[in-house]
Amino acid sequence: MNFPRVVLAGLSGGSGKTIVTLGLCRAFKNMAQVVKPFKKGPDYIDARWLGLASGTYATNLDPFLMSNDRLKALFLEKGLGADISIVEGNRGLYDGKDVDGSCSTAELARIIKAPVILTIDCTKMTRTVAAIVAGCKAFEEGFELAGVILNRTAGERHRNILKSSIEAYTDIPVLGMLPKLKENPIPERHMGLVSNTEYDAVDKALDTLGQMALDCIDLDAVSKIAGNVSNLVAEKSAWEGIELVSEDKPVIGVVRDKALWFYYEENLEALTRAGAEIKEVSLFANEPWPAIDGLYLGGGFPETLAKEISENESIRKHVYELAKSGLPIFAECGGFMYLGRDVEYEGQKYPMSAVLSLSTKLCARPQGLGYTSGKIIHENPFFPIGSTVIGHEFHYSLCADNEQLDPKYALDMDRGKGMAEGHDGLLMNNVYAGYNHIHALGVPCWAGNFVKAAAEFKNTK
Incomplete structure (x- = not known):
């Protein structure tokens, strides 16, 4: 073409x-x-x-x-x-x-x-x-x-x-x-x-x-x-392997606001193609969130808005309760930071949702930068054991204080730093959180598995 x-x-x-x-x-x-x-x-x-x-x-x-x-x-x-x-x-x-x-x-x-x-x-x-x-x-x-x-x-x-x-x-x-x-x-x-x-x-x-x-x-x-260009032909669909997996229309909340907005549009399109209904929610909302069956927290700049985020105690508590209830939650980088106990920025600590018993701290230099790859070694809602996950990381923060009891990391990285010396994807209930970002077309199993998990949660409510 x-x-x-x-x-x-x-x-x-x-x-x-x-x-x-x-x-x-x-x-x-x-x-x-x-x-x-x-x-x-x-x-x-x-x-x-x-x-x-x-x-x-x-x-x-x-x-x-x-x-x-x-x-x-x-x-x-x-x-x-x-x-x-x-x-x-x-x-x-x-x-x-x-x-x-x-x-x-x-x-x-x-x-x-x-x-x-x-x-x-x-x-x-x-x-x-x-x-x-x-x-x-x-x-x-x-x-x-x-x-x-x-x-x-x-x-x-x-x-x-x-x-x-x-x-x-x-x-x-x-x-x-x-x-x-x-x-x-x-x-x-x-x-x-x-x-x-x-x-x-x-x-x-x-x-x-x-x-x-x-x-x-x-x-x-x-x-x-x-x-003045030559013809270009594609031999297969970009969406191969990403198919409708549920007709129940589970609702996946996507935190999209001035703090968290790092999303590939194709990731959201993949979730929709797999059967999800996407509803955008905000960490700064004054009203309660709508009912959701899954939650996706992308990356962004929670550190620069940490004070304002911490002041919305009702949303912080709501996310904590959602995680406790077994809601499937996928969090990348800034989203992972929000799931921690607090964020340290410019010498001040600001409370976050406390879903995970850890703290993150912003540093002057990058703590992880570049392409990533690794193997899934623990069961989780998003990736099968043994699968390869490719992605990237770019973060100035680090996990400074992890008090998780017997922490379990799903991703064993052969390329990249992650959150704990080559480990990423910290698991807790149905939460998967870490510094790694993925692209849905690079890991096509992710969207369908996320929607299946959300549908299962919906059907158990």
């Missing part, structure tokens, strides 16, 4: 590709184009901003989290009907999980047969940029390096030398040259861009970036590159 698509890559993290991609998404949207954003890799924050910039949610694509066939099928399904699909890469163009560059942005571009536009930070650099462009083009085969966008240029003279050097030594077109910004329109903090739920100037920031793209990038050339 043939539809316009392009990958925006960088030389490294922090090269400015997110700012450039956001600007392109907003500029095309403001030109009345239907833009479908994608984010390469395990990422929630950039993906959320890409969705805000384009007007539709972003879909994550990652060769580690899902097979190539699933990845292509998902890309085709979600990009169908858009005027342009824009994929933001992650880290450097060739950076993957090993020396071979496995799961890199370049590998993704090959899988989806998409041309690549490279964003380069040109700070304190002139002619050398031509060598970098030539080297990136020659380093690997199998994908098209279709253009470059020069970021953080210092002035007209600087831009003229950069452009002339690239044109003299390579055949790669310069599609745009962006000035240095005095300040980032979107603030950053310990996990990247600040959450839009905690920032008041979202549209103003995105419109600023959209105007910058309009002024500084040849959008017609970008559109032409995106449209």
